[in-house]
Amino acid sequence: MKRLLTLSALLLLFISCAPEQSPVLDTDQLIEDIRILSSDEMEGRKVGTEGNAKAREYILGRFKEMEIQPYKGSYTHDFSRERRNGTKVNGVNVLGVIPGKTDSVIVISAHYDHLGIRDSLIYNGADDNASGSGGLLAMIGYFKQVQPKHTLVFAAFDAEEGGLVGANAFVADSVLMDKVIFNINMDMISQNDKNELYAVGTYHYPELKPILEKVETGELKLLFGHDTPEDGHQDWTFSSDHGPFHRAGIRFVYFGVEDHEHYHKATDEFETIPQEFYKRSVQVILNAVLALDKAI
Numbered sequence: 001m002k003r004l005l006t007l008s009a010l011l012l013l014f015i016s017c018a019p020e021q022s023p024v025l026d027t028d029q030l031i032e033d034i035r036i037l038s039s040d041e042m043e044g045r046k047v048g049t050e051g052n053a054k055a056r057e058y059i060l061g062r063f064k065e066m067e068i069q070p071y072k073g074s075y076t077h078d079f080s081r082e083r084r085n086g087t088k089v090n091g092v093n094v095l096g097v098i099p100g101k102t103d104s105v106i107v108i109s110a111h112y113d114h115l116g117i118r119d120s121l122i123y124n125g126a127d128d129n130a131s132g133s134g135g136l137l138a139m140i141g142y143f144k145q146v147q148p149k150h151t152l153v154f155a156a157f158d159a160e161e162g163g164l165v166g167a168n169a170f171v172a173d174s175v176l177m178d179k180v181i182f183n184i185n186m187d188m189i190s191q192n193d194k195n196e197l198y199a200v201g202t203y204h205y206p207e208l209k210p211i212l213e214k215v216e217t218g219e220l221k222l223l224f225g226h227d228t229p230e231d232g233h234q235d236w237t238f239s240s241d242h243g244p245f246h247r248a249g250i251r252f253v254y255f256g257v258e259d260h261e262h263y264h265k266a267t268d269e270f271e272t273i274p275q276e277f278y279k280r281s282v283q284v285i286l287n288a289v290l291a292l293d294k295a296i
């Protein structure tokens with residue numbers, strides 16, 4: 001017993017004397033988050049389904065565990081909107097905030113919904129977009145350790161598939177949009193065999209390019225493009241949740257990978273994700289968030 005006490009006293013001394021740790025991205029937790037969000041239990045996370053609600057509960061649980069504050073008094077933003085084709089969608093965005101040194105807001109977003117079950121196949125959507133949702137959670141973990149300059153609102157959007165409905169509902173709400181000046185969106189950030197990630201939007205906002213060009217990317221290549229009218233179908237300006245922000249005159253950068261063989265297929269699952277690339281990708285996006293937060 002005495003020895004145990006001495007040991008714990010020593011441990012306490014060690015902890016109290018240890019230098020302040022520099023903030024880190026928890027990549028083990030990142031892999032755990034993408035694994036759980038893309039597991040069969042979530043049944044493909046289609047908006048309005050039980051599996052979607054399970055994914056939302058998981059994200060909400062992680063928000064609370066990391067003690068991020070609710071945004072404008074609530075962690076959830078219920079919406080009911082019509083798609084362009086007239087079908088009604090009821091969904092729920094998950095929102096949290098980390099206050100910065102100023103009250104102007106950067107919205108960091110990733111959609112958590114996917115395609116659900118089709119022909120009895122579960123579309124797990126690991127890259128699309130459990131990867132972005134995992135990235136979102138990892139950033140919260142990081143910014144709980146370092147206060148950002150801008151206030152960061154973390155938005156896990158629902159019903160991106162089939163009309164960017166959750167993001168449209170968010171942008172249409174003037175209370176939620178109060179003081180929002182920028183959007184950083186992540187959608188499909190984990191699946192690439194050439195070590196390449198795109199930062200999309202600098203065609204519209206060229207002043208952002210020099211900021212992003214200076215970002216430390218290690219072995220990963222951060223490419224620009226997919227945002228000009230000449231890109232045609234490969235112009236991704238309105239391809240994901242950053243679209244509604246851009247349309248509302250809010251600057252954005254969207255991070256995502258080139259289309260791949262698993263895109264919107266049942267094979268987009270945890271087992272096919274190159275984990276090292278995913279970890280690098282999230283680290284590079286975090287570096288970009290830090291650079292943008294400082295520069296804008």
Ligand SMILES: [Zn+2]
Pocket residue numbers: 111128129160187188240
């Ligand atoms: Zn997506």
